[in-house]
Structure formats: structure tokens, C-alpha cells
Amino acid sequence: MSRKKMGRGIGKSSSRKKTGGAGPARFLKSVLAAALTSFGIATAWLHPQGLNWQSVEPWLQSLGLPGYTAQDHVPVPASVDGYVQTSFAHCPQFFPGARPVVPMAYTQRELCFSSFAILHSGQTKTPVFVAQRLNRQHIQAAKGIKRTDRFYAEARLPRAERAELNDYRGSGYSRGHMAPAGDMASEQGMAQSFSLANMVPQNQIHNAGPWNKIEADTRQYVSRAAGQVYVFTGPVFERNARTIGANQVAVPSHLFKLVYDATTGRAWVHWQANQASTRAGPPISYPEFVRRTGLHLLPDLSLKGAE
Incomplete structure (x- = not known):
């Protein structure tokens, strides 16, 4: 669902139409992605044999965040x-x-x-x-x-x-x-x-x-x-x-x-x-x-x- 459609849908049922109800969801996605990435880097540094980066990147792509788009993905x-x-x-x-x-x-x-x-x-x-x-x-x-x-x-x-x-x-x-x-x-x-x-x-x-x-x-x-x-x-x-x-x-x-x-x-x-x-x-x-x-x-x- 696009950000534009998400905003309209929320506006019909609450007063969030003026403030943009999609904001918290985007913020949560960004926080989760940052946390996972930081954890992954730390884990790879300490125990590189224990982390499969191929399993991490599709999850990041699913968030739809900049830099993690499927079309820009280089295979690992x-x-x-x-x-x-x-x-x-x-x-x-x-x-x-x-x-x-x-x-x-x-x-x-x-x-x-x-x-x-x-x-x-x-x-x-x-x-x-x-x-x-x-x-x-x-x-x-x-x-x-x-x-x-x-x-x-x-x-x-x-x-x-x-x-x-x-x-x-x-x-x-x-x-x-x-x-x-x-x-x-x-x-x-x-x-x-x-x-x-x-x-x-x-x-x-x-x-x-x-x-x-x-x-x-x-x-x-x-x-x-x-x-x-x-x-x-x-x-x-x-x-x-x-x-x-x-x-x-x-x-x-x-x-x-x-x-x-x-x-x-x-x-x-x-x-x-x-x-x-x-x-x-x-x-x-x-x-x-x-x-x-x-x-x-x-x-x-x-x-x-x-x-």
C-alpha cells in the first residue's frame, strides 16, 4: 500500500488525517531496520560464521525503505x-x-x-x-x-x-x-x-x-x-x-x-x-x-x- 493511500484510509476513521497517521508506522520501520542492521554488523564482526546476510536483506527490502529495493539488490x-x-x-x-x-x-x-x-x-x-x-x-x-x-x-x-x-x-x-x-x-x-x-x-x-x-x-x-x-x-x-x-x-x-x-x-x-x-x-x-x-x-x- 502506498503512503498516499495509507494516509487517506486513516483519515476516514480518525482525526489523524491532519497529522499524517502513516508517520509512526514509517518511524517504526526505520527504527526496526536500523536496529537489525546494527545488530547484524556487530554480530558479523564478532562471529562472521554465524550470520547469513542473504536472509537479512530480503526482510529489509520488504520494508520498502530507501537503499533496500529489490531492483537495486546486488546478489550476495x-x-x-x-x-x-x-x-x-x-x-x-x-x-x-x-x-x-x-x-x-x-x-x-x-x-x-x-x-x-x-x-x-x-x-x-x-x-x-x-x-x-x-x-x-x-x-x-x-x-x-x-x-x-x-x-x-x-x-x-x-x-x-x-x-x-x-x-x-x-x-x-x-x-x-x-x-x-x-x-x-x-x-x-x-x-x-x-x-x-x-x-x-x-x-x-x-x-x-x-x-x-x-x-x-x-x-x-x-x-x-x-x-x-x-x-x-x-x-x-x-x-x-x-x-x-x-x-x-x-x-x-x-x-x-x-x-x-x-x-x-x-x-x-x-x-x-x-x-x-x-x-x-x-x-x-x-x-x-x-x-x-x-x-x-x-x-x-x-x-x-x-x-
Whole structure:
């Protein structure tokens, strides 16, 4: 029922017509929403494994309050036993099978783009991971796309959960792409790759040096592969990680790039310290990556005990 209709209905049976009888109801809804949100934040901070944020948000939406409308809702994963089962229902094409299972954390949201998908963390203001599906035709098409360099804040994320352009200015860190601009095979994909949701604060020398080589080597591998290659890229954080900017964007200690060839069944992970002194080295195995991070980005492979 709209506020206008509610006011007229009350006015017919009482003297509240002049004072607006819907006011107390709206006030009560606001108080309840604020109380639940405050309780939820406190609970998530103290016991993050015990709160399912997916069950809270539909209740907030039902109140019809600003900021909790269904049409503006960005999907959040469902939690089970301290882990989150992602769904990515609107962009399943970026995953080779079962969706990733990751440790539960507050304000993780799924974002779909034309050429990649992101699980975003509102705590770190960075991706948890970025997923891509590549093949030789895609890499060939990407060679003809002009780089744009138009960075922008991701408007689909609440302001409290996202990085802003000013956070990186003067920080001494690069806005490091997780899904590289050089992988983009369309103008739309190129433009979307400059969303700050796709960025982490990255050491400038590392970004331009060994990390750039890993990205180029991955494209070279894909261009020779027989079929689809799935790539997952993301940051790793230490406790009490350094932050930049007013929004406290977390600086990762390491970056990873997981490459999975769906034709051969082989998987390997580039593991790099986010430092100027880092050099390109041999990749680590997928089981070792899972052990270090708790991220089951290839659940089907994890169940098989792949090496």
C-alpha cells in the first residue's frame, strides 16, 4: 500500500488525517531496520560464521525503505558452515562447472560484467576473485581493442563498500587490474574492466614488471590452447592489512592468478608477493593454493583431489 493511500484510509476513521497517521508506522520501520542492521554488523564482526546476510536483506527490502529495493539488490552468496556457496546466476558462462566456494565474510557481493565476473568484498573494497573464460578467438579479437584508461567507481555497490577514485590518488599504488584490460575482446568489456571493483592497490614496479609478464604469458598460453581456459585472479591479505584512502581500501600482500585448461584438465596458480622486489617464479599447485587461501575456486577439481 502506498503512503498516499495509507494516509487517506486513516483519515476516514480518525482525526489523524491532519497529522499524517502513516508517520509512526514509517518511524517504526526505520527504527526496526536500523536496529537489525546494527545488530547484524556487530554480530558479523564478532562471529562472521554465524550470520547469513542473504536472509537479512530480503526482510529489509520488504520494508520498502530507501537503499533496500529489490531492483537495486546486488546478489550476495548463501553461507553454510562458515563457507559461502556463490551462484553467479546471471553469468554462469565464466565458470567451468560448480561455482566457487569461499570462506564467509561480511558484504560479499556478486557482480556480472560482459567479459568477466567478480565476487566483491565490502570489507577490503576489492575483489575476492575475478573470473574469466578465454579462448584463442577471444585473445585474437582483444588485439584490436584500444585501451581506454577511464577508471570509475562501481555504482552498483553501496558507497560504504566500494573504492572511489580519490582513494588511489597520491597513494603510491597502481590501480591494478585483476581482469586485465589486455584480455578484453570488445569495447564494452574494455570500458568495464576499468571499474574500481576490478582493481586492487598494486605495487607499481610489480604491476608493470613480473605481473604484466604473467598476464602476457597467460594470453600466449590461451592463444595456443585447444579449447576454453578459465582464469581466476585476486588478492590475498594479511591480518591488519595496510589501507589507502578515506574508504580504507586494503592493500594485498600477495596476488594470485589461477589458470585452468578445461580441455586438458590441468590447473596451476601464479603466486606473487605485491612488492617491487618480486620476480617471476614457478607456479604452485591448485591444492597448495586452496591450503593457503581457503578459496575453492574449482570445486569440481577440489573434490577430485587434483594436483
